[in-house]
Amino acid sequence: xxxxxxxxxxxxxxxAEVLTLGRSLGDVSAIAFDAQSAALAxxxxxxxxxxVSAEGADDYFVDPKATVLADVARKTEPAAFLLPSTDExxxxxxxxxxxxxxxxxxxxxxxxxxxxxxxxxFAGATITTSKITKGFTLATVKAGATEAEAAPSEPVVEDVExxxxxxxxxxxIAESVVEPAGDRPGxxxxxxxxSGGRGVGSADDFALIERVADVLGGAVGASRAATDAGYYPxxxxxxxxxTTVSPQLYVAAGIxxxxxxxxxxxxxxxxxxxxxxxxxxxxxxADFGVVGDLFEVLPQxxxxxxxxx
Amino acid sequence: xxxxxxxxxxxxxxxxxxxxxxxxxDRNGANNVMGELDEYAVExxxxxxxxxxxxxxxLTLGPxxxxxxxxxxxxxxxxxxxxxxxxxxxxxxxxxxxxxxxAALGRLEWDLVIAGAESTDSGMGxxxxxxxxxxxxxxxxxxxxxxxxxxxITVEHQRENGYxxxxxxxxxxxxxxxxxxxxxxxxxxxxxxAKRKKVETLTVADLGIDPSEVGAxxxxxxxxxxxxxxxxxxxxxxxxxxxxxxxxAAFLAAEKFI
Ligand SMILES: Cc1cc2nc3c(=O)[nH]c(=O)nc-3n(C[C@H](O)[C@H](O)[C@H](O)COP(=O)(O)OP(=O)(O)OC[C@H]3O[C@@H](n4cnc5c(N)ncnc54)[C@H](O)[C@@H]3O)c2cc1C
Ligand SMILES: Cc1cc2nc3c(=O)[nH]c(=O)nc-3n(C[C@H](O)[C@H](O)[C@H](O)COP(=O)(O)OP(=O)(O)OC[C@H]3O[C@@H](n4cnc5c(N)ncnc54)[C@H](O)[C@@H]3O)c2cc1C
Numbered sequence: 001x002x003x004x005x006x007x008x009x010x011x012x013x014x015x016a017e018v019l020t021l022g023r024s025l026g027d028v029s030a031i032a033f034d035a036q037s038a039a040l041a042x043x044x045x046x047x048x049x050x051x052v053s054a055e056g057a058d059d060y061f062v063d064p065k066a067t068v069l070a071d072v073a074r075k076t077e078p079a080a081f082l083l084p085s086t087d088e089x090x091x092x093x094x095x096x097x098x099x100x101x102x103x104x105x106x107x108x109x110x111x112x113x114x115x116x117x118x119x120x121x122f123a124g125a126t127i128t129t130s131k132i133t134k135g136f137t138l139a140t141v142k143a144g145a146t147e148a149e150a151a152p153s154e155p156v157v158e159d160v161e162x163x164x165x166x167x168x169x170x171x172x173i174a175e176s177v178v179e180p181a182g183d184r185p186g187x188x189x190x191x192x193x194x195s196g197g198r199g200v201g202s203a204d205d206f207a208l209i210e211r212v213a214d215v216l217g218g219a220v221g222a223s224r225a226a227t228d229a230g231y232y233p234x235x236x237x238x239x240x241x242x243t244t245v246s247p248q249l250y251v252a253a254g255i256x257x258x259x260x261x262x263x264x265x266x267x268x269x270x271x272x273x274x275x276x277x278x279x280x281x282x283x284x285x286a287d288f289g290v291v292g293d294l295f296e297v298l299p300q301x302x303x304x305x306x307x308x309x
Numbered sequence: 310x311x312x313x314x315x316x317x318x319x320x321x322x323x324x325x326x327x328x329x330x331x332x333x334x335d336r337n338g339a340n341n342v343m344g345e346l347d348e349y350a351v352e353x354x355x356x357x358x359x360x361x362x363x364x365x366x367x368l369t370l371g372p373x374x375x376x377x378x379x380x381x382x383x384x385x386x387x388x389x390x391x392x393x394x395x396x397x398x399x400x401x402x403x404x405x406x407x408x409x410x411x412a413a414l415g416r417l418e419w420d421l422v423i424a425g426a427e428s429t430d431s432g433m434g435x436x437x438x439x440x441x442x443x444x445x446x447x448x449x450x451x452x453x454x455x456x457x458x459x460x461x462i463t464v465e466h467q468r469e470n471g472y473x474x475x476x477x478x479x480x481x482x483x484x485x486x487x488x489x490x491x492x493x494x495x496x497x498x499x500x501x502x503a504k505r506k507k508v509e510t511l512t513v514a515d516l517g518i519d520p521s522e523v524g525a526x527x528x529x530x531x532x533x534x535x536x537x538x539x540x541x542x543x544x545x546x547x548x549x550x551x552x553x554x555x556x557x558a559a560f561l562a563a564e565k566f567i
Pocket of ligand 2: 104106121122315333334344347350368369370401402403404406410423425426427428429431436437
């Protein structure tokens with residue numbers, strides 16, 4: 001079977017998806033820099049785990065890990081090397097492409113055993129298929145490309161001891177600030193996302209969006225107009241320059257549906273829109289839409305949900 | 310402090326965009342504009358220049374019409390520009406693009422390069438790291454804030470659930486998100502002044518690169534097919550006449566969300 005390398009950065013839904021996709025193409029060899037990532041790899045069916053220990057790698061941005069990944073790729077000559085399409089995954093892939101002089105495809109939404117990848121371009125308006133013509137299939141995989149399926153395995157573990165070279169100590173991570181996520185599910189991982197836009201009108205009124213999210217067990221998102229106006233913190237922004245989400249249900253309230261917003265939510269399974277403007281572009285992609293005032297419509301939804309409990 | 314800003318001309322994302330018969334971005338039919346995040350990169354460079362002195366040079370790789378985008382950056386306040394324009398570049402992949410940009414950077418004096426975190430058309434989000442690999446400069450990408458203190462640069466790297474504080478020594482390559490600033494509009498005075506600013510136009514041969522190393526012929530990725538996304542099957546749209554919320558709740562219940 002083909003040897004598929006997968007970089008497993010963290011224990012999340014996205015990493016599990018990439019492992020699942022890799023498994024559909026061949027035998028997965030996962031590269032893990034910590035115990036949690038290694039555990040995720042065996043939960044999702046890796047045949048082999050490269051368990052890397054590199055003293056100090058976590059203190060520096062991108063470079064130390066890029067060097068390790070390039071070394072493993074040189075040694076194993078894989079059929080494919082998959083990374084999640086996160087900032088880090090893309091940065092590592094960029095380094096690999098240059099270091100190995102190998103083609104690169106980013107944000108693939110599907111990939112077959114022949115190396116033919118699917119990509120969404122122009123904010124999803126066009127779907128292309130592409131392949132790499134120089135080197136192995138090096139690709140970053142977009143969140144939501146596949147459904148993660150666990151397949152517990154007992155992988156062969158190979159320990160990799162790496163030294164962090166002076167030249168990889170250029171950009172120091174002096175501090176990592178994690179802003180508390182609260183009780184709701186993480187935006188990128190949530191099965192339900194309820195987003196508010198400029199139409200919500202104020203920070204106080206975002207409480208209504210939060211209540212709807214809580215009733216549906218979902219995360220709260222926001223459009224850029226809402227984050228720019230300070231109605232909701234920026235880290236909850238959905239879209240091209242915010243988080244890309246792909247939940248089972250996406251509710252857009254008081255959001256017009258600008259292309260940059262759609263780029264971050266259009267692969268949602270079901271889309272619901274509430275907007276008082278019948279011509280808002282968001283309705284063209286909605287599975288269910290209500291033309292109306294969100295302050296009338298959403299409280300009624302809460303009432304009904306209460307009754308059905 | 311010499312800063313180079315990387316700017317790419319792209320088709321306006323607000324209008325319909327398409328690929329041409331060769332499966333490349335149709336740049337002729339489109340209304341071409343500066344990459345959205347590149348405006349933030351230009352603004353970041355101008356603010357650093359205002360605080361620390363020095364010169365801002367814009368570097369772009371693209372067809373002749375990209376001159377309009379270059380003019381806009383000069384009108385915003387950049388000092389001069391280098392425009393690499395060559396038929397041979399058409400169809401270049403990211404590797405070739407980075408090779409050309411790195412060669413152009415090699416001819417310039419710079420302490421800091423600022424790019425957009427991702428372009429508006431292809432949005433790969435890789436250029437800053439590819440250039441770091443080729444030039445040996447430090448790459449501190451995805452910035453929502455940049456601070457300079459002599460030779461030391463501090464960048465707040467935006468993450469989904471917070472941020473990392475990155476520190477490095479110049480020379481460095483930084484890319485920026487739209488959280489970093491609010492780009493200025495060119496003033497009338499700026500537009501007039503831009504006309505007198507210098508734009509150097511170069512071919513890839515001028516950069517010491519053989520044209521056969523770039524363009525579609527040298528590409529390491531190939532687009533096989535392109536198709537319009539099938540329209541989402543038309544949804545059910547109801548107008549609220551007092552029952553809209555109840556109808557929505559019924560839909561959510563039927564789909565088992567409540
Ligand atoms: C570089 C760049 C990056 C960007 N990145 C993003 C991104 O990542 N995410 C993003 O979202 N945007 C992004 N944008 C901004 C995007 O172009 C839009 O400006 C933004 O999405 C608009 O947000 P909105 O829909 O909330 O606001 P608007 O477009 O103002 O729409 C508000 C909507 O609310 C409706 N409304 C008002 N009151 C009510 C009410 N009481 N009840 C019901 N409906 C009501 C109105 O009819 C209207 O349709 C980006 C732009 C640029 C240039
Ligand atoms: C729809 C589409 C899909 C593509 N897919 C692939 C692919 O999968 N693999 C591949 O190798 N190539 C691909 N290409 C080609 C690739 O986009 C170009 O080579 C491009 O110049 C580099 O990619 P980017 O703009 O996405 O870079 P990004 O890394 O997203 O660009 C980030 C920043 O780098 C700077 N920059 C980028 N290009 C230039 C430029 N020409 N001049 C000056 N500054 C610049 C800008 O500041 C920009 O904001 C694709 C092109 C298109 C149109």
